[in-house]
Amino acid sequence: MKIKLKFFAYYETLFQKDEMEVEISEHTTVRDVFFKVLHKNPHAHQLFKNTMFAVNQSYVQSATKLNSDDELAFIPPVAGG
Amino acid sequence: MPFKRYAIQMKLSEIGKAGQEKLSLAKVAMIGVGGLGAPLALNLAAAGIGHLVLVDGDQVSLENLHRQVLFTEEDIGKAKVVAAKTHLSKRNSEIKISAYAEFLSFQNISQLLSEVDLILDCTDNFHARFLINQYCVEQKKVFVYASVDQWRGQVALFTPKGPCLACLFSHVKDGLFQDCSQSGVLGVTASVVSNLQGQVALHWLLFQKDFSALFLYDAKKLQILSYKIQKQKYCEVCGEGVKERSDEVIFKSWNEVSRLMQDAPDQNILIDLRDAPTDALKGALHIPMVKILNGATAFDKNKTYILYCEKRIKSPFVREVLRKQGVAHVYVLQERVDQ
Numbered sequence A: 001m002k003i004k005l006k007f008f009a010y011y012e013t014l015f016q017k018d019e020m021e022v023e024i025s026e027h028t029t030v031r032d033v034f035f036k037v038l039h040k041n042p043h044a045h046q047l048f049k050n051t052m053f054a055v056n057q058s059y060v061q062s063a064t065k066l067n068s069d070d071e072l073a074f075i076p077p078v079a080g081g
Numbered sequence B: 001m002p003f004k005r006y007a008i009q010m011k012l013s014e015i016g017k018a019g020q021e022k023l024s025l026a027k028v029a030m031i032g033v034g035g036l037g038a039p040l041a042l043n044l045a046a047a048g049i050g051h052l053v054l055v056d057g058d059q060v061s062l063e064n065l066h067r068q069v070l071f072t073e074e075d076i077g078k079a080k081v082v083a084a085k086t087h088l089s090k091r092n093s094e095i096k097i098s099a100y101a102e103f104l105s106f107q108n109i110s111q112l113l114s115e116v117d118l119i120l121d122c123t124d125n126f127h128a129r130f131l132i133n134q135y136c137v138e139q140k141k142v143f144v145y146a147s148v149d150q151w152r153g154q155v156a157l158f159t160p161k162g163p164c165l166a167c168l169f170s171h172v173k174d175g176l177f178q179d180c181s182q183s184g185v186l187g188v189t190a191s192v193v194s195n196l197q198g199q200v201a202l203h204w205l206l207f208q209k210d211f212s213a214l215f216l217y218d219a220k221k222l223q224i225l226s227y228k229i230q231k232q233k234y235c236e237v238c239g240e241g242v243k244e245r246s247d248e249v250i251f252k253s254w255n256e257v258s259r260l261m262q263d264a265p266d267q268n269i270l271i272d273l274r275d276a277p278t279d280a281l282k283g284a285l286h287i288p289m290v291k292i293l294n295g296a297t298a299f300d301k302n303k304t305y306i307l308y309c310e311k312r313i314k315s316p317f318v319r320e321v322l323r324k325q326g327v328a329h330v331y332v333l334q335e336r337v338d339q
């Protein structure tokens, strides 16, 4: 099944785009998707702990399973002020 | 006529005289009078917030002027809070303004913030934000978080009912998400974000409105998105504490610790972090958190330390501080020790 990823701030810069479609199998969790798309990033674990995840614009825990056509957002904190 | 200067905002049926009175009775602290705080202070003073408490240890510099529109060229080199107070008082002499030319720290936070109704996080770093967050959870205070970097900003209200900032972002280290090559910002972007923060603050003061949302502003798309947020059961600050780290040794109860201490009393040290406990667990050393953070206590890097406090808020925080100092074996007792 397909889901849509939505990138904010840091992730938008990292992936050079603000959204992307990915193909996942059933029972895939938010966490699985994160590490799948960031597998090359040496800081993936640290980033993971400091990223808010939202499915269809609501906060979710990283163990949440995804459904077809979900929109999963990676929301990092913004640093300055 | 009292409140004459506020006549136009009082014309809003939701505000009226009753709303204006609420604002004039409010005591609001602004932590940071920079990119976010300076433009927002202008509007909050003008709106008639009865008492503004300004906290910032920084001085005005030439590079501030493009976005910190409260300041003038004559202010360069002056303490921001002092310059801010001068300008704000000229714009509204009916309100009270307190200026503290110091950075927020563990030592001064309760003295500065214990009397305020609402705290505005206008800081530029996560160290200060987590300090505010922890204090607010502990003291059941409300704060509005705001941050801005390049073309993006975030705003959220955090109340005692939760979630807290650490529910969303658990251990942010400054620099992790920064694109160090080009961190800049336009004055208008910082102003939009700070005024969005002001809007959330006024909604709280006037209507006790809690959006339970993180607002994301994108200045390139001219878009504000709202994401529903929720309390995390295992939040280290407002929840039940660490769970996700499988490598973490956690002592769930006093019995477990007691056994360990009987086996090797010299190796394992139990520390009571509370300010003034009337009782202590058997064998515990009483060292208030402030003393540790001041660096007044020496720790042996080869020993094991187990920390406890009244609400498990201080312990995880102190654990991280000690680990940064190279004390590897620091653990938290999960059982609550109520006063």
Ligand SMILES: [Zn+2]
Binding pocket: B163, B164, B165, B166, B167, B168, B231, B232, B235, B236, B237, B238, B239
């Ligand atoms: Zn929390």
